[in-house]
Structures are given as structure tokens and as C-alpha cells.
Amino acid sequence: MNEDVCIIDDEYFFIRGCIELPVIDGEGPFIWDVWVSLSETNFDKMMEYWEVEGRERDLKPMFGWLQTSIPCYPETLNLKTMVHTRPIGLRPSIELEPTQHPLSLEQREGLGFKRIKQIAEDLCNVEEKL
Template sequence: MTYTCACCDEVHDDLPDLSFDRPSYAADVPDDEFEARVKLNEDLCVVDDEFYFIRGVLKIPIHENEQDLGFGVWVSQKKENFETNLENYDTPDIGPFFGWLSNEFKFKGEPTLSLKTMAHFQGYGQRPLIELDESDHPLSVAQRNGISLDEAWKIVHEYLGR
């Protein structure tokens, strides 16, 4: 799909997903302490052997479009649920598990850190789908009701620094 963007008047191909490489809690650990305190790979993070996070995909439907706007986000997990995920990574037969959205960013001017979520495990090497608790937060409303393609591109440009 190509699209002429209302934000920059350029022609774009597919809408990119936006992602965070670590939970905000891990990003706050000083560089000189990071290696000793944080265990991090592309999908899992443990801070101070006490705080557990998994990476998932939060999707926002785009009106009249097959593609969603995807956010690669981190959510907190209880230690027991984190370990259940580790032991059953290739099966969708676990969860869903509660967690707190663990990335700080603004969505339509509102902070997102600590929104309530449910992680729905897909198994087979796929990251869990992250569903926000129903609320009046703009990100939750967008996930439930969808957004226009123009809104999606505006969000992408905002996060990619255009």
C-alpha cells in the first residue's frame, strides 16, 4: 500500500510499527549499574531479580484498512506468570495475564505508563497481544474504536521525530 501523507506530503509504503527496546523501568537504571542489575533480551526483562517484564504487541485498528498500527511495548508481570510464560513459550494455552504498561510515552497528550493491560499469549514464537483495560484514556479508546490512516501517520511521524 502506498499513501500520500497529510503530515509531510511524502509518499510512504507500509505503515511501520513503533517499538521500545526496553521497559521504562530498565531505561532508568544508570549505565554503570545496568549490566549488574538488568537481564534483557528482545522479549524478556528482569530488573534487580525483582521486577519482571515481557514484550508484546499493542495493536490499534485503522479504519477501512487491513493493517493495524502496532506498538512493541513492555508490560510488567508477576514472577509466577513470567515463569509460566518461560516454561510455555510455544503454546497459546496460558493466560491471559494482567500487567501494567511499562513504557512511558504520550498518546494524544496523555502519559501511558502504568495503564492496566492483559497479555494474551499466542504461542508458536509470537509475542503476546497486549489489550488495554477499557478506560477513557486516548490509547484505550483508540484500541477499541480504531483511528484513521491520517491519525496513524501523524502518530508515526511524532514518534519517529519528523
């Protein structure tokens, strides 16, 4: 469909969003760009409001399943999420279910520059193996 939404076999419905992690000792959030699956009903609702000004006020958060395996963490596929619509031009914000999963903890508690450096090094190592 486009770079932010995807339908597979008219059965699986995905939307692209951002998991934002507060940076404790820096400015701005650390952001993971991810895919989340939605029910057909919620996907259709999201598409109905895709270009509507004020959609972030009109749409309630929607349940979804995280569909991105993020390196540097234990498996992240199928973590429970809530998808929060934001103003036009911004990808939805993805809120993880509050659990003890390290990614969920970092979303709630933040991460430091040392952890960000570790993630960058781990990602470089993953790229080298490919």
C-alpha cells in the same frame, strides 16, 4: 535474558508485546511494540510455556502493567493490561483495560489514516528534539 523478556534485580519482570490498533480505513493493524511488567508468578508461568506449541491455548491471559511511555498520548505508563499469549514466534498481544484513555479507546474503536499520519509526524518531531 533476550530481546523479548527482561528481569531487573531479580525483582522486576518484563515481557515485550504488541498493542494492536485496528485501522478503520486501511488494511492490517497499527502496532505499538511495548513492555509490560508481570508478577513473578506470571512471568515464571510465561517462561515455562515460552517454547511450548499450543501455548496460546494453554495459558490464560495474565494481568500486567504497561511499562512503555508512548509518545502522542497522555502518559501511558502503568495502564492496566491483560497479556494474551500467541503462537511461538509471535509476541504476546497486549489488551488495555477498557477506559477513556485515548490509547485504550483507539484499541477498541480503531484509528484512521489521518491519525496515523499525525502520529508519524509527532514521532518525527520527537526524534528531531533528541
